[in-house]
Every structure is written in C-alpha cells, then in structure tokens.
Amino acid sequence: MTGFPPPMGLIAELTHRCPLSCPYCSNPMELERAAAELDTEGWLSVLDQAAEIGILQVHFTGGEPLVRRDLVTLLARATGLGLYSNIITSGVTLDDRMMAALIGAGVDHIQLSFQDVDPSENDHLGASPGAFAKKQAAAARIRASGLPLTLNFVVHRGNASRIPQMIAMAEELQADRTEIAHVQYYGWGLVNRAALLPSRIQLEAATVEVEAARARLQGRMVIDYVVPDYHAARPKACMGGWARRFINISPSGRAMPCHAAETLPGFSFPSVRDTSLNEIWNQSDAFLRFRGTGWMPEPCRSCERQEVDWGGCRCQAFALLGDMNATDPACELSPHHAVMQAAVSESESAQTPFKFRRMTKQDAAQPELAGS
Numbered sequence: 001m002t003g004f005p006p007p008m009g010l011i012a013e014l015t016h017r018c019p020l021s022c023p024y025c026s027n028p029m030e031l032e033r034a035a036a037e038l039d040t041e042g043w044l045s046v047l048d049q050a051a052e053i054g055i056l057q058v059h060f061t062g063g064e065p066l067v068r069r070d071l072v073t074l075l076a077r078a079t080g081l082g083l084y085s086n087i088i089t090s091g092v093t094l095d096d097r098m099m100a101a102l103i104g105a106g107v108d109h110i111q112l113s114f115q116d117v118d119p120s121e122n123d124h125l126g127a128s129p130g131a132f133a134k135k136q137a138a139a140a141r142i143r144a145s146g147l148p149l150t151l152n153f154v155v156h157r158g159n160a161s162r163i164p165q166m167i168a169m170a171e172e173l174q175a176d177r178t179e180i181a182h183v184q185y186y187g188w189g190l191v192n193r194a195a196l197l198p199s200r201i202q203l204e205a206a207t208v209e210v211e212a213a214r215a216r217l218q219g220r221m222v223i224d225y226v227v228p229d230y231h232a233a234r235p236k237a238c239m240g241g242w243a244r245r246f247i248n249i250s251p252s253g254r255a256m257p258c259h260a261a262e263t264l265p266g267f268s269f270p271s272v273r274d275t276s277l278n279e280i281w282n283q284s285d286a287f288l289r290f291r292g293t294g295w296m297p298e299p300c301r302s303c304e305r306q307e308v309d310w311g312g313c314r315c316q317a318f319a320l321l322g323d324m325n326a327t328d329p330a331c332e333l334s335p336h337h338a339v340m341q342a343a344v345s346e347s348e349s350a351q352t353p354f355k356f357r358r359m360t361k362q363d364a365a366q367p368e369l370a371g372s
C-alpha cells in the first residue's frame with residue numbers, strides 16, 4: 001500500500017439498532033434503518049481490506065453490535081486476520097451463550113457501558129427497565145471469562161456527583177479499567193445539551209474525585225477521564241486528528257473520518273460498497289479535506305499546538321458556528337470562544353426534558369443476513 005500511513009483503527013458501526021434509547025447517543029439524528037445495513041459479505045470484505053492496508057484494531061460498535069446476528073462471524077474473521085478486536089456494548093443481551101460465542105471467536109476486549117451507578121437512573125436514561133441488572137450480570141460474565149473488564153460510565157449534570165460510587169462499583173466488579181466519560185455533544189447529545197451539560201463547579205468537583213481515585217487505585221485499576229470541551233481552554237484532538245488514526249464505517253457502509261462527519265455540508269462520503277478502503281483513505285476528498293495543517297485558518301495556522309490538537313473538531317466548529325473551516329470554538333484563541341460560555345450559561349438555567357433517541361419498530365426490523 002502507498003500513501004498516507006494507514007489508520008490505526010477501524011470503527012465498525014454495525015447497526016444503529018439498540019435496545020436502549022440514551023438521550024446522549026452519538027449516533028446521528030437520522031438513524032440508518034436495518035434494511036439499509038451492509039450485509040455479512042460486505043463487512044467481511046471491509047475486514048479483509050482493513051488488514052490488507054495495515055489497520056491494527058477493529059472496534060465493533062453501533063447502536064448495539066450484539067443485535068447483529070452475524071457478529072460472531074465478523075469477529076472470527078477479524079481475529080483470524082490478526083486484528084485486535086474490541087466490542088463496545090450495552091451488555092443487556094450479553095447472555096452465557098453469546099459470551100461463549102464471543103470467546104470462541106477470539107474476542108480480545110469488551111467495553112461495557114453503564115448509564116449510571118444508580119439502578120433506577122440507569123434504567124431511566126436508557127429507557128430500558130431492568131437494564132442495570134442485566135449489565136451487572138454481563139460484567140460478571142466478562143470477568144469470569146478471563147477477559148479484561150473495562151467499564152464505561154457516561155457522566156453528565158444529573159450524575160456527576162455519583163462518580164465516587166461509580167468507581168466503587170467498578171472496584172467491586174473487579175474492573176481492570178474504568179472510563180469516566182463526560183457526554184460529548186454531538187448527535188443526540190447536542191440536542192439534549194441544555195439538560196446534560198455540567199456547570200464548571202460540577203466539573204471541577206468531578207475532576208477532583210477522579211484524581212483522588214486514580215491516586216488511590218494506582219496499579220490496581222486504570223481510570224480514563226474524558227471531559228467536555230465546554231469548560232476547556234484548548235480543544236481536544238478530535239479522533240486524534242481528521243483522517244489520521246481512524247476510519248469510521250456507518251451501518252450502510254459510508255466511510256467517514258468521524259461518527260458525526262455526515263452533519264457537515266457539501267461532502268460526499270464514499271461507500272465501501274463501491275470504493276476500496278485504500279482509495280477512501282488515500283484519495284477521497286472526504287478524508288483529504290482536513291487532514292494535516294494545510295487547511296487551517298488563523299489562529300491555528302501560526303499556533304504551536306497545530307500538530308497537538310489538529311485544530312480541534314470540525315463537527316463542533318460547524319455545529320456551533322455554522323462554519324466547518326473555523327477554529328474550534330472550544331479554543332480560547334478562537335474569536336468565537338464566547339459561544340461555549342453562552343451554552344454553559346444557557347444550560348445552567350435550563351429545565352429541559354430529555355429527547356430520547358428513538359427508532360421506529362419498522363426501521364429496526366431485522367434484515368436477512370448472509371452467513372447468519
């Protein structure tokens with residue numbers, strides 16, 4: 001293969017179907033229907049090409065990847081090709097049979113998400129009664145299988161004060177790694193931002209709790225911490241930089257540099273149905289447009305951090321400023337940084353109800369899958 005160094009990871013969004021309805025889901029507002037999903041052969045070809053161009057990891061995600069009847073087939077191909085495999089799941093359908101099948105197919109890692117440490121809040125956020133108990137059972141299964149256990153807690157205004165209890169639960173479940181991840185404001189999260197965004201005081205208190213737990217648990221459990229951009233002085237390197245480390249494939253096979261890129265106007269995202277991964281990565285406008293630093297306006301153009309954060313997030317610049325070419329407003333050096341503070345102020349006074357993620361029953365109907 002020639003061209004730009006290959007991506008490190010393939011993010012395989014197998015489906016937008018999911019038994020939960022979280023109001024901060026990063027999936028797009030227009031969920032892709034089950035009938036539009038890439039079939040088994042299509043995904044197998046993507047995995048073959050991923051290994052061929054030098055990709056090292058595949059992250060099976062969604063929606064809920066376990067609802068795909070061919071997940072085990074896809075997983076077995078990935079591991080057979082030597083790809084490191086990670087499954088990102090809500091865990092509510094991870095029963096004994098599925099656990100054994102995943103182990104049999106060689107899964108390397110499972111990341112299990114919780115909406116809250118409080119069972120009723122957890123079930124309310126996912127709009128799924130009984131989900132908390134199923135997740136705890138899934139955690140026990142993963143632990144018993146001998147795989148490393150990674151828990152993910154999604155944090156927002158309503159549960160940030162429960163971080164100590166989240167970490168205590170992770171200790172009880174003997175997690176090797178826990179991710180305390182504040183909601184990122186894309187997709188459904190952006191729609192519900194006013195109901196979710198924590199205040200600066202809440203964020204600072206949460207950070208103190210995480211730091212204390214990290215010190216206490218050093219050598220026993222790793223704690224990753226993801227903060228929201230809205231209280232930051234500099235943006236995050238979104239996706240490690242546009243088209244630098246990841247290639248994201250939507251359920252229908254559209255290839256994008258990030259999960260939210262389809263919100264950007266004027267792009268034509270190539271499909272793996274008719275374009276090779278090599279061509280997508282090395283030649284498509286969608287991947288070349290914001291790769292590197294050549295596209296940057298001031299102040300990024302003359303900034304010493306331009307190869308640290310790669311100018312932040314294009315989707316956030318578009319969502320908040322209507323201009324995907326602008327400096328990410330999360331950056332204090334952006335002339336538009338005030339929009340972040342305005343959003344924080346708006347959310348502090350807001351009493352908005354959640355808009356839960358929904359897919360109609362008809363859109364979610366299981367398609368017939370080759371090889372399933």
Ligand code: SF4
Nearest residue numbers: 299300303305306331
């Ligand atoms: Fe990053 Fe641009 Fe801000 Fe510099 S000016 S810190 S490159 S977003």
Ligand code: FES
Nearest residue numbers: 238258313314315
């Ligand atoms: Fe698209 Fe950040 S989510 S560039």
